Amino acid sequence: MKAAEFEYFRPTTLDEACGLLADTGDDADRCLLAGGQTLVPMMAMRLARPTHLIDINRITELQGIRDLGGSVEIGAGTRQRAVEKDPITRRKLPLLAAALPHVGHHQTRNRGTVGGSIVLGDASAEIPLVALILNATLIIHRRDGRRETMADGFFEGPMMTALEPGDILTTIRFPVWDGTTGSAFHEVAPRKGDYALVSAGAQVALDANGTCIRAAIGVGGCAPTPLRLQAVEDALVGQRLTDALITQAIAPVPDLIDPESSVHASAAYRRRAAPQLVQRALLDALSEARP
Ligand SMILES: Cc1cc2nc3c(=O)[nH]c(=O)nc-3n(C[C@H](O)[C@H](O)[C@H](O)COP(=O)(O)OP(=O)(O)OC[C@H]3O[C@@H](n4cnc5c(N)ncnc54)[C@H](O)[C@@H]3O)c2cc1C
Structure with a gap:
């Protein structure tokens, strides 16, 4: 299929783009075009039918x-x-x-x-x-x-x-985090380049004694939005991180997430995969942070 007809605009300044997008002179459906990697296929399948396309690539x-x-x-x-x-x-x-x-x-x-x-x-x-x-x-x-x-x-x-x-x-x-930090990101996807079924990222900061002074952890594909795992972070901050402590801290992960089943993976699979990926990300972040 081909995209439905639209009017194309290519502003060169942010002010111009804001003006074009805000123009409410008619019933136009105005839409920005950035990299087009999602929007263009959606238009080609007529799942998106903007009447005015505002290309922001020259700004x-x-x-x-x-x-x-x-x-x-x-x-x-x-x-x-x-x-x-x-x-x-x-x-x-x-x-x-x-x-x-x-x-x-x-x-x-x-x-x-x-x-x-x-x-x-x-x-x-x-x-x-x-x-x-x-x-x-x-x-x-x-x-x-x-x-x-x-x-x-x-x-x-x-x-x-x-x-x-x-x-x-x-x-x-x-x-930007100061000091001694480490970070890691892991995911499971059907094929390289596909959207993740489940993903996890972690960043930790250690003090001079190796105690965790800051932790930020999140998972993807496990809820309607990306999700931060505050309870896991709280269990790590102020502690000297060991494999045993990390295993204990990630134990509640299946209860902290709210995954849905899809044709690619069941909710039960995502519940099993999420703690594994969080653990892997944390261990890798920790080993990067340690001298
Ligand atoms: C084969 C394939 C595999 C992919 N795999 C992954 C993947 O594994 N992980 C992943 O995260 N993504 C994946 N993507 C998505 C892709 O990488 C882009 O991140 C995504 O398409 C959006 O970026 P874009 O610049 O192309 O936005 P566009 O397609 O141009 O726009 C997307 C939407 O955002 C709006 N928009 C864009 N920029 C702005 C802005 N600055 N302000 C307000 N609104 C704006 C547009 O109006 C439109 O509604 C994949 C895409 C393809 C084609």
């Missing part, structure tokens, strides 16, 4: 990675592959660096954007999960203003976010 304000010391800002329109290859990502955001190779194929990452992935808010997607684990700040513009919101609270339901009509996600600000 330089949405591009690039900026190292601000205590945080790293990534423009929403930055390609996933560019972020994956950037040395700032590897040095300052190792959890994101570990997750990115799992996002589709390098061909889709060459076009797909970090912002497009977060806006879709798929519960199995890697970038929204990392944004939640690190509690990134999402910067959103619209014609009449700008606001910031935390990733915790942004993902509201299956493919539903706090983004409102007329909003453009412009920047994702990831906090």
